[in-house]
Amino acid sequence: MSICFIFSFFMFFMSLFLFFVSLYFMMMDLVLILEYELMNLNSNLVFMSILLDWMSLFFMSFVLFISSMVIYYSMEYMQGDMNMNRFILLIFLFVMSMMFLIISPNLISILLGWDGLGLVSYCLVIYYQNIKSLNAGMLTALSNRVGDVGILLSIAWMMNYGSWNFIFYLDFMKDDFNMKIISYFIILSALTKSAQIPFSSWLPAAMAAPTPVSSLVHSSTLVTAGVYLLIRFNFCFNLDLMYYLLFISMMTMFMSGLGANFEFDLKKIIALSTLSQLGLMMSILFLGDYKLAFFHLLSHALFKALLFMCAGCMIHNLLNNQDIRLMGSLIYSMPMTCTFFNISNFSLCGFPFLAGFYSKDLILEIFSMGYMNMFVYLIFYISIGLTVSYSFRLSYYTLFGSFNFNSLFNLSDYGFVMLKGMAGLIFLVIFGGSFLSWLMFSSPVYINLSLNLKMMVIMLILIGLILGYEFSKFGYYDELKSKNYYYSNLFIFSMFNLPILSTYFINYYFLKFSNFYYKSVDLGWFEYFGSQNLFSNIIINSKYLQVLLNNNLKIYFILFIIIVFFMII
Known part of the structure; x- marks a missing residue:
């Protein structure tokens, strides 16, 4: 029995156990804090603390479930790799670091999980040892070091309270100067980990990692760590700070949505869509609804993991080629994979009654009921339209367009282990949003909107579809047009020049x-x-x-x- 199967089996049953425990905690409204004193330093107590409430248990069960499916999927995807066991152990370490981060109400133990994620993600990004992977790994590691320093500085400032258990101080120390400084450092850390502007450039670069790693990183582990930390710290933000951060997260959402429409690398498009969704989570968090941000975090984890797994299956079949212009008509040769891919894409767009719809539609309607200005409103809705646009463009190129790869080529859904791994997620992608909304919101949310605002989402989706179709007309062999298209949109292609600012500007x-x-x-x-x-x-x-x-x-x-x-x- 392989090491993959053992780890996958163990994580699956742990996720089921934690899910039922989280339901019990939710029904009984329980919070359990376990503390073990490690040392006493000049009246500063260093505790090993564990916080168990419905939120941490729920998130852990989701992370473990997705990880179990990804490790099972890796059995076939990484088949023939010389260092298979090392790869699986690195993924296990990665998931354990995330577990450590989720259950920590203490800044020191959070730092251990946070740094563990940074270190293991570096090892995974440089897994394929070439110069591209090294550059991507260094950019990822050094961008995340900024966040690690933010947490270290907040640990230093928290010495004034005599304990690092931030969970006790958040609410009633809101106006204290020390807590304001700590909240600034925590926000800096979260912005680096969740790749918000100006730290966005490392997220598409981290695509150099193997696809199962990308599936984990972009769904429920590395990039969601920043959002989760801010959900825990949300009580200590003041209003002025939240407006500034709302602007940053909205611009991230808009920039990544725009950039994804001009990208031709399959994995990079999905990475930019992750960045867009992270911007959406951050935006609703800074609008003051942390529960809704957590809801979208969970539903997004499901369809994004499946999206990456389908992309990996396509890349695997096309001899490790990632250019979407070379793909096309895959629906005839890989029907099962393309079905999963399409359902995930629909869920990402917010297609009614799939997982993404319940969180995304609720976010937009609650946002429309608020009193934000026109600029915020337009950016929000345009970003939603752009999501539909790049999703349709991706579907058009990969599933319906003309096949531009080798003329003599045999494609099929032969990866049965990979298909089983994806089939484990598809039911949650379809039904996950509805049962999450039933579990998390005990009473229905009342939405009261005018007809114009209610129809706004559908209008933007239709405009996005038309835009996506227009963007899909550029053929692979239309070389001159393609070059003009590239140079005329270079600013958007390069994510508002952020990769240049993060590398060239710092080094040159x-x-x-x-x-x-x-x-x-x-x-x-x-x-x-x-x-x-x-x-x-x-x-x-x-x-x-x-x-x-x-x-x-x-x-x-x-x-x-x-x-x-x-x-x-």
Whole structure:
């Protein structure tokens, strides 16, 4: 029995157990905090704390369920890999770090889980050892280090309270200066982990990891850690701060939705869609509804994991090719995978009665009932339209367009283990949203909107469909048009130049200055006033002395004659 099957089996049963425990906690309205004192340092108690409430147990059960399906799926996807066991153990470590983060009400134990995620994600991104993976891994690791420093600084500031159990201080210390500083650092950490502007560039770069890893990272682990942390800390944000952060998260949602419409890499499109959904979660969180953000976090985890698994199946079948322009008509050769892919895509768009619909529609309607300004309203709805646009474009290229790969090619749904892994998720993608809404919201949410606002979502979806169809008209062999299309949209292609700002902007000027310093100072003036000049002076003096020593008899006679001459005078 392989290590994949053992881990998958264990995680599946743990997820079922935690799900039923979370239902019990939810019904009984229980919160359980377990504390174990590790050490006492000048009246600062360092505890190992565990927080168990319905939210943490629910999230853990979802993470474990998705992980079990992904590990089962990896049995076939990573078949023939030389380091299969190492890969599975790294994924297990990754999931355990996330578990540690979810159950921690204590900043020190959160840091352990947070840093564990950062370190293991680096190991997974550079799993295929080439220069692209190394660059992506370094960008991922260094972007996340900013967040780690934010948590370290908040730990330092929390020493003023005498304990690092933030859960006790959030609500009633809201207006305290220390808690404000801590909340700023926590927000900085969450923005880096959840890849909000200006830290967005690492998320599409992290696509260098194997597809099962991408499926885990983008659904329920690494990128959702920041959102989950902010859900836990949401009580300590003041209104002004929340408006600023709402603007940041909305611009992230808009930017990634726009960028996905111009991208041709299958995995990058899905990565940008994750970024868009993270922006949506953050937006509703900063509008003050943390429960709704958590609801969308869970429903998004389901369909995004399945979306990546279907993409992995397609890439696997097309000899590791990721360019959507080369795909097409896959629905005839891979009907089962394409069915799963389409259902996930519909769920992402918010198609009625799928998982994504319940959270997304509720978010938009509750938002429409509020009193936000026109700019926020337009950005929100345009972003929803863009989601439909890139989803339709993706479906058109992969499922319905013309097949542009090798003319003699055999494609089929032969990966039965991969199909079983995906089939485990499809039921939750279809029914998950409805049972989550029944469980999480004990009383129905009353929505009171005018007909115009109610129809706004449908109008934007239809406009998005038309846009997606228009964007799909660019063929692979229309080279000139494709190049003009690329250069004219370079700003959007490059995510508002964020990858350039994160890499070139940070490296270039320092490297240029160091080159100048090396040539002009190190090899220039320092050499002249330092070792080189000293060396040349010693050589000149030694040459002079050498002349004296080699000709000492002549010099002796000349000196003798000069002395005699002076004596005579």
